[in-house]
Amino acid sequence: MKQSLPVAGSREVRAYALQIARNHPRMLWLALGLHALAALAGLAAPRLIGQLVEAVEKGTTVATVDRTIALLAGFLLVQAILTRYARFISQSLGEEVLAELREDFVENTLALPVGVVESAGSGDLLTRTSRDVDQLGWSVRWALPEWTIAVITAILTFVAALSVGWWVALPCLLGVPPLVIGLRWYLARAKEGYLRENASYSQISETLTESTEGARTIEALGIGHERVAALDADCAGSYAAERYTLRLRTVFFPSMELSYLLPTVATLLFGGWLYTQGSVSLGEVTAATLYVQMLIDPVDRIVSILDELQVGGASLARLLGVAQVPDDRVATGAQPLGEKLDARDVHFSYVEGRDVLHGIDLSVGVGERIAMVGPSGAGKSTLGRLLAGIHPPRAGSVTVGGVGLTELPLDDLRGHVALVTQEHHVFAGTVRENIALAAAHVATDEEVWASLAAVDADSWVRAFPEGLQEKVGSGGRALSAAQAQQVALARLVLADPHTLVLDEATSLIDPRAARHLERSLAAVLHGRTVIAIAHRLFSAHDADRVAVVEDGTISEFGSHDELVAAGGSYAALWESWNGGNDRHGAPSD
Template sequence: MTTRLPLASKREVRRWAKRVAVEHRREFSVMLGLFCLATVVGLAGPQLLGKLVDGVVEHGTTLQVDLLAVAFVVVLVLQAWARKAARLRGRMFGERVLAQTRERFVTNALDLPLGTVEAAGTGDLLSRATTDINRLDVAVRFAAPEILIAAVTLLFTTIAMIVTSPLLALALLVAVPILVPVNIWYQRKIPSAFAWMLDRWGDLQSITHETVEGARTSEALSLTERRVRAGHHALDQATLGERRMRALQMRWLPSLEISYVLPIAALLLLGLFAYSQGWAGLGTITTMLAYAQAMTAPLSEALFWLEDLQVAIAATRRIIGVQPAESADKVTEVPRGRDIEVRDVRFGYTSDREVLHGISLSVPRGERLAIVGPSGAGKSTLGRLLAGISAPTAGSIRVGGTEVSTLADDVLRGEVLLLTQEHHTFSGTLRENLALPARRDGGDWTDEELMAALASAGAAEWAAGLPDGLDTKLGSGAYAVPAGLAQQLALARVVLADPHTLVLDEATSLLDTGSARELERSLNAVLEGRTVIAIAHRLHTAAAADRVAVVEGGRITELGPHQDLIAAGGPYSRLVEAAS
């Protein structure tokens, strides 16, 4: 069953925003200062316009009118420059915040337990790393600065209106009965709608990714139509999320449009009454109307960008919800022994479906154990538990007397290492791909050590033929690495990691039978003295093991040496007979 990665709470998002502002307080202060400067300069425009009207009405001199007109133009130019500078600073601030957020997200994602990532599925993490980051990008670089400009403009303009004419400023109050209740209703509804919509888009991305990755498997098992239906259903759900969000916005936006048109109408009526009573001149009324009109543009900008900001807030909850695993109560001491004890282990991916049913097993140090059985029997699941990737729901798995699931990751990977049939070649040099395991004594791996590891994995000849040797760039856009060689590079990394117990889950499956046997022979010397637990369908691996465990239906049905199990004529014997 696929589980979801957690979402950050609203409080955590606020803490994140506060921390960002503090960490970048200089850039934030400069940006905010420029926004305020642009607004203050802009406030002078309506005042000059009002004086210009009064000058014309009172028959002022031509020079006075010309000076006021020139001053008005200068104010407009200065305001345009200040806004441009503020927006530029806002973009620069946004880029820094975005870069830092990306780096922290990658760091936190890499610190997640492998079991957590696999349970959530690659699609959830992928959608947070791509789509959600892009949404945050738009908000930080565009939406947030524009809304900040609008907010500062509205605040300063309101103050200027109150200072200019407290009586006429009362016209602004007509918008309050509409704005307050509608916004309270909207802000209660929209966060959950956005979160639900983003989850549905994450599901769609996950299903699409998995369908593409497993296209051949789906076709081989005649599951293509089922995958297509799953994709259509996920798309329908994502579309439904968009429609729900739009429905809320269609109820909310008209009220906002009305809320900033009504004050202008009220101001005209109130201004007419004030002028007739001699309480306000035409210049003052003109200034107030200019201020009210000036408020419509920032309100429109805010409305235009508000959706992006709200989506980004929901996306931010998903991004900062990816937090490193808690390291509390983890054992950091290396176990004294190396024997593995499995006692009455039970495990289920969901609470209502148990996969392993009371497995008990002892693996002494240095033994080679082969685990065989039909597909879906629980072999790979048992391997994951032995490697500490997942913890049993009941029972215990101990290495040297220490529970595997309680070991800190850096200690665990030095004790037990799982090598599966899925391998990845990172974009970088061959040296960088090999040097991922840390040296126990610190420092860097020497060329001789790296080449020796490659030789153990049967890839030394291939590496020697590369154009730049260990410094040859591999991966996307560089030297292509076939699947079989990627598997050999993974085995070379295992040699460098030097664990005392190695769990091989179809680790040579991408090699042909002859190459796999040759590689296993070359690894024999390297694996000498280590505990090796091999999960394989190729039964020649089992024949060379010290003991064979047959897993059927989540239980060990047979356990013993190859020859003894063949002589017993049980499940193992039937598997060998079917494979021959």
């Protein structure tokens, strides 16, 4: 069952924003100071123009006009220079903040429990990693600096308008009711609307990803129309979400236009009336009207960019929500006494109330090789994941050296137990980088070549023109599924954990090559504990003991010879598999 990742609340978003501000006090105050000075320089124009109007009314000289024009040009030049550096500092600050946000998000994402990632699905996380990060980047780089400039400009302009006379406040107050009512109405609905909109994008990504990855299965089962219908439903949900936010904007912005126009018209009319009464001069009416007119642009930007900030805030809430996923392990600080792996009365369920493992007991001796076999869906891979510490058991315990696997920090755990499955990822980079990333130290070329040789991969790597420096992955040489699997196994050899859980780790490799590879690995991993989950029974034949998993329990446990002699499920499975291999010419051993 798919579960969405959590979304941070408003309090967490505000706390994170304040923390970011505290991390960059110098750049923040420098940017605010420069913006304030730039706004002050721009406020000189209405006052100068008002004085010029008064001078013209009383009779003036060309020299006075020229001097006023020169002053206007000087203030505009100063404003342009200050604005340039203010924007530069603001955008530099934005880049630093965005870098921190991305680093925090990546760190929180990598710390997610694997089970949570699987239950959430790839669409939600992919949308947060791409669309939400991009949207937040736009908000941090552009929207937030512009909004800050607009707020500073609006405050200083209003103060400048009041400096003309107290009466300017009265017409300005006329625009407050529609502004406040419109903002309260919009803000009460916008965040929920944009969160719903972003969630709809996650669902579309999820459906597209599943349909693309499972295209062959969909075609084979003839259920393409059902997948199209599912995508149509997702698009309909996204359309409804976007239509809702669009409706908010179509109501909100027109109401804001009214709040802009009323003060300007009222200032001109009220100031004109005061002028006829002899209470104010023509220059004061001119300056006041110009100041109020100047308020329109910053207030309009405050309101318009507020919409962008709502989108950015929703994206930030989704990114911060990743950090709110509860950890599935609590490090106690206890140190394992040895490497003995034990599972006691283990129960586990992916969905509450439906266990897939039922009271499993398994004790694996140090250096022992255990093979787990059984029908598909019996619980082999699930048990393997619990033995590797990927999931905590619902009930019972899985310990190494007497310490629960989920009581160990991940770095410590991977030094004791590591899991390799048939699902592998080749990172964009060189062959050497792909393998060396598993080492706890800086690996030498000799160590990397040795790990490749241990998994029979050194020959095809040496055939590359650049050898270990050959670029692979996205943008580089594409590796086959079998080669990618060998790269993953080479990482495992270099990581050098004591206990290995191999979940069909050679399933993508040709059976004959896989047989040789497993023998090579066995030689390299001699003395280490190995738990191999496989459908190729030569792994079971070579193992010290075999665990037969059926319906979430271990139905048989013993050596290959003991289980064949017992004539149970394993004996039937061995006879069927061995005979089938003989008929097809594969090694039967």
